[in-house]
Amino acid sequence: MSTAFDKSLFLRELDTQWLGQSIRYFDELASTNTYLKKIPRDEIEQGMICLTNHQTKGRGQYEREWESRNGRNLTFSMAFIPPKAERFHVLTLACALAMVECFNELLTTSCAAIKWPNDVLVNDKKTAGILTETVFNGNTFDRLIIGIGLNVNQKNFSAELSGLATSLSLEMEKDLDREQLLATLMQRIEHKYALWQKQGSGLIKSINRNIVGYGQWVGLEIDDELQEDQFKLLGIGEKGQLLMLNREGGIESFSYEQVSLITH
Numbered sequence: 001m002s003t004a005f006d007k008s009l010f011l012r013e014l015d016t017q018w019l020g021q022s023i024r025y026f027d028e029l030a031s032t033n034t035y036l037k038k039i040p041r042d043e044i045e046q047g048m049i050c051l052t053n054h055q056t057k058g059r060g061q062y063e064r065e066w067e068s069r070n071g072r073n074l075t076f077s078m079a080f081i082p083p084k085a086e087r088f089h090v091l092t093l094a095c096a097l098a099m100v101e102c103f104n105e106l107l108t109t110s111c112a113a114i115k116w117p118n119d120v121l122v123n124d125k126k127t128a129g130i131l132t133e134t135v136f137n138g139n140t141f142d143r144l145i146i147g148i149g150l151n152v153n154q155k156n157f158s159a160e161l162s163g164l165a166t167s168l169s170l171e172m173e174k175d176l177d178r179e180q181l182l183a184t185l186m187q188r189i190e191h192k193y194a195l196w197q198k199q200g201s202g203l204i205k206s207i208n209r210n211i212v213g214y215g216q217w218v219g220l221e222i223d224d225e226l227q228e229d230q231f232k233l234l235g236i237g238e239k240g241q242l243l244m245l246n247r248e249g250g251i252e253s254f255s256y257e258q259v260s261l262i263t264h
Contacts (some may be wrong), residue, residue, distance in 0.1 A: 089240025098188035164187035208235030219262030
């Protein structure tokens with residue numbers, strides 16, 4: 001059963017300085033990321049969010065489709081206007097960390113974790129995905145769009161995802177208030193954005209502690225090719241690159257796009 005998102009209730013619950021204070025809401029939209037990418041520069045605001053009750057053409061990494069039932073989940077995108085496009089992978093993971101902390105608080109256990117580069121798991125099942133896109137005007141950086149698909153009250157998944165995906169409702173055995181949840185997430189993400197801007201090491205350390213496989217020997221797929229050797233996952237560096245220790249004791253750095261981790 002689909003339920004409408006109450007925008008006015010969300011704004012009453014929202015306790016942020018700027019993130020989410022400007023919201024564009026649609027009952028149905030193809031893609032919230034695409035919407036915020038196409039808004040004219042003079043209309044976009046720092047922290048503007050676009051949310052839809054039913055996203056019909058949601059995308060994940062590598063243009064994979066994101067499955068979401070109408071009126072059951074949170075599908076939204078956030079617009080950020082930092083001075084430069086640098087280190088945006090760290091901000092993506094900071095948003096994932098905000099969700100991990102929020103979910104662990106709700107579930108009163110430490111069962112949520114970041115799956116590098118852009119998923120959040122609960123009890124080893126995918127619960128949220130993040131899609132980050134940069135927008136340039138010619139060669140000039142214009143804005144950063146971070147889209148999140150979060151399984152909140154969805155009870156059933158397609159055969160392909162059954163056993164691989166879950167929702168907060170399934171894990172908590174009750175439905176959640178989406179407006180309150182989004183307001184809480186906005187507050188946490190706004191705080192993480194401030195830490196990201198300061199470029200302190202604390203944020204990186206917190207992200208690393210919550211990445212699946214951190215400190216362990218894991219398998220690697222590089223450009224879809226499984227590597228023979230295992231690598232120890234050292235976490236991410238200051239620019240969001242993946243740092244791995246090889247068997248010879250050397251440290252190798254990998255970009256966001258190149259690598260998948262095999263942790264089981």
